[in-house]
Amino acid sequence: MRVAVELVYFTGRKGGTESYARRLFAALGELPEAGVELVGIAGRELRAAPPSWFPGEVVHLPVAGESRPQWAAAVALAVGPRARALRADLLHCPANFGPALRVLPTVVTVHDLLPLRHPEWVPGGRAAAVRRLQRRTLAVADRIIADSAATAADIEAVGGRAGADVDVVPLGAPPVSASVSAGVRGPATAGRPFVLAGGNRMPHKNFARLIEAWALIPAGERPLLVVTGSHGADPLVNEVRRHGLAGDVDLRGWVDAAELADLYATASAYVFPTLFEGFGLPVLEAMAAGCPVLASDLPVLREAGGDAMETFDPASAPGIAAAVRRLVADPARQAELRAAGLQRAAELTWRRTAEQTVASYRRVAAARTP
Structure with missing residues (x-):
């Protein structure tokens, strides 16, 4: 054929x-x-x-x-x-x-x-x-x-x-590398913890609410937020400035596959605050890289990630903030999600x-x- x-x-x-x-x-x-x-x-x-x-x-x-x-x-x-x-x-x-x-x-x-x-x-x-x-x-x-x-x-x-x-x-899901299977984590975990997010800047990706949620996390507990995916001038700059988060949000822009893999490998978690998806491929990409996942509680994301992730109400900035605080402060739960995510990625x-x-x-x- x-x-x-x-x-x-x-x-x-x-x-x-x-x-x-x-x-x-x-x-x-x-x-x-x-x-x-x-x-x-x-x-x-x-x-x-x-x-x-x-x-x-x-x-x-x-x-x-x-x-x-x-x-x-x-x-x-x-x-x-x-x-x-x-x-x-x-x-x-x-x-x-x-x-x-x-x-x-x-x-x-x-x-x-x-x-x-x-x-x-x-x-x-x-x-x-x-x-x-x-x-x-x-x-x-x-x-x-x-x-x-x-x-x-x-x-x-x-x-x-x-x-x-x-x-x-x-x-x-992408193939799981030998280093991820062995539990090897990158050097960035030794510094300030960071949470990764990524995607285009269309409204349904819900990044403005994610940045609002970041402002609700007490400064002493607030991890760095790294957001990838924009082309050219990033419209989220104004949101970051409005909430006074210049030192807490890194708008990384478009990154190549190698840099994205490094970010997955060194993040404390991947957060996916979307309001609408057809599948939710980033959930599986993060899981395959051994990155714990926090995602919107949507039926379609449950199809993709199963029970191998924590969820939140994407319409609630306080709910997102609370979910991030809990996971970043709980290394044991991160390890559980990492293992569950690798298993889920191997199934698809x-x-x-x-x-x-x-x-x-x-x-x-x-x-x-x-």
Whole structure:
């Protein structure tokens, strides 16, 4: 089976959705028995920096993935015809959106329905256009992969697709390194304790409330908060200044994989205060790195992390502050969560995600066979 993959979105700076693509297709490359040949359709960025993680030929469109209008137009109108010209049997769009017209059998991975569920959180006046594109994607795709049962339920209830057309395929955790398995922790734990957080700065990530919570922790107990994930000027600077936390919050910006791994390995905890997710991949990434997790008490995060994390009400700054204080002051509980997190991460592998993704491909192929 020859599968074309939409890679225009991926530029090396796209966070969790790009992590999904990197790990999924690398895992697919390790399944020769699946009989899947991959060909990627990318934009300009991957011409300059070819994706070593993609196990197949990559062709390029003259568009920039960093430009949302160019990417949206390419996905809606250009990727399908290019996939057909490449003699693909099937097109997989792994970044929430797919073609506006059915050109060949298509599978779309829908990570979340944020534009339909919470259009008020879509920035830049793009909500209406994004909603139209997402509804069109849901109508045209032959099959939809959802990261979680929560997202699958949204696709049926809000997106209007029958549950029988949706496959729930949980994401995997990164492999646990030998040093993490052996309990080796980095040198930063010998200094001031710090708690790590990360993600884009969209409103549902809830970082303003996290900083508000930090201000409620007594100065003598307050750990350093390191927040990664922004591009360019960080809008959280004003929140930090407003709460007088310049010495207590480190807005680290975008970090590469090596620096992020070091932060996971040396943090007292990873805090994830999100209000809405399609899966919650950072929870598993932190667990696989041996970092105790504090996360919002949301059903979708319970799917990802199980009982291997502490939870809080993400709408309550005092609740977040209390949860952080308890965990940072309790090394024994940190050790328990570290062990439980490693076990949970070992249960969810990218090989399993790849195998279930191939099963989705085969369902589409079988439905198209006369």
